Amino acid sequence: MKLKELFISMKNLKLLELSKIVKNEIEISQKIEIRKDPITNVISRINMERLKRPKQKGISDYCPFCPQNIEIATPKFPKEIIKEGRIKIGRAIIFPNMYPLASLHGVCVFTQEHKININEINEDEIFDGLKCSIEFFNISRKLGYLYHFIGWNHLQEAGASILHPHFQLISSKNGLKNERFIFKKCKYYWKKKGRNYWEEIVEDNERFIGKTEGFSWITPWAPIGNYEVIGVGNKSSIIDLNDKELRGMANGITKIIKGLWELGIRALNMVIFSYPYQVEWFNLNVRIIARRLPSDRAFLEIYSGEIGIEVPPEVYSKFFKKFF
Numbered sequence: 001m002k003l004k005e006l007f008i009s010m011k012n013l014k015l016l017e018l019s020k021i022v023k024n025e026i027e028i029s030q031k032i033e034i035r036k037d038p039i040t041n042v043i044s045r046i047n048m049e050r051l052k053r054p055k056q057k058g059i060s061d062y063c064p065f066c067p068q069n070i071e072i073a074t075p076k077f078p079k080e081i082i083k084e085g086r087i088k089i090g091r092a093i094i095f096p097n098m099y100p101l102a103s104l105h106g107v108c109v110f111t112q113e114h115k116i117n118i119n120e121i122n123e124d125e126i127f128d129g130l131k132c133s134i135e136f137f138n139i140s141r142k143l144g145y146l147y148h149f150i151g152w153n154h155l156q157e158a159g160a161s162i163l164h165p166h167f168q169l170i171s172s173k174n175g176l177k178n179e180r181f182i183f184k185k186c187k188y189y190w191k192k193k194g195r196n197y198w199e200e201i202v203e204d205n206e207r208f209i210g211k212t213e214g215f216s217w218i219t220p221w222a223p224i225g226n227y228e229v230i231g232v233g234n235k236s237s238i239i240d241l242n243d244k245e246l247r248g249m250a251n252g253i254t255k256i257i258k259g260l261w262e263l264g265i266r267a268l269n270m271v272i273f274s275y276p277y278q279v280e281w282f283n284l285n286v287r288i289i290a291r292r293l294p295s296d297r298a299f300l301e302i303y304s305g306e307i308g309i310e311v312p313p314e315v316y317s318k319f320f321k322k323f324f
């Protein structure tokens with residue numbers, strides 16, 4: 001392929017997503033450009049509005065997510081998406097991300113308390129946050145956004161710009177790159193081996209930690225970050241979880257973050273992989289990793305696709321057992 005042809009084909013590897021939010025009764029549209037590299041498969045989401053993101057440096061900085069500011073400082077969804085503009089369940093509230101990276105990019109503030117210590121975050125708060133997220137995903141589904149991804153960056157070392165604890169929710173029509181990849185591989189594993197990958201990896205082994213209602217907690221064979229723990233659910237989709245199972249997930253997350261705190265960890269990333277429907281070949285899973293400063297994401301992790309790990313998963317699985 002000549003260079004000119006390569007550039008022409010690259011221009012075709014570009015999509016635009018439009019995100020609409022309402023701020024001070026005015027509707028604002030933002031364009032998110034999504035580019036895919038034809039060789040590396042890297043996907044970049046570009047939104048220059050993100051340059052304006054406020055960044056809290058310390059615990060006493062002004063906080064848009066605190067109860068006295070949240071109604072004024074945060075935007076609403078347009079009425080055609082969510083009639084009341086925001087979703088509120090228990091202690092949790094969901095509103096659109098002011099600086100989105102996808103058409104439907106929500107923020108879920110799950111505690112009214114401005115606290116940053118992960119050992120102070122309790123099960124009820126996580127439960128409310130997850131329940132409120134499911135409501136957002138049910139609304140997304142009706143709009144044709146079937147894939148539902150939950151992320152949590154806690155503290156700056158994990159990529160958070162606001163320190164007040166919050167989840168981020170991305171609903172998409174085709175799934176994010178790693179969601180698509182994992183779903184495809186799990187389906188292939190099922191077809192090839194006749195077994196469910198997730199059920200196999202939770203079978204009692206030296207990386208097994210413990211159980212909560214509807215979930216088994218393990219450390220992975222090849223962690224993607226230090227102290228990574230995975231909670232494997234009995235179902236495929238988060239929106240199918242009943243309150244008991246949702247509490248089981250919240251209970252497990254709380255136990256893991258208490259363990260991380262005891263290890264001296266203050267920051268974390270968490271994600272939840274969930275398939276749109278119940279299938280035999282996939283179990284929804286929660287993944288949590290520890291983050292520290294100086295950054296543990298260096299050239300190896302960023303460019304080589306390989307990860308440097310300090311403690312083997314067979315060793316720290318024994319440590320986490322005492323919290324179950």
Ligand SMILES: [Zn+2]
Binds near residue numbers: 064067113164
């Ligand atoms: Zn706050």
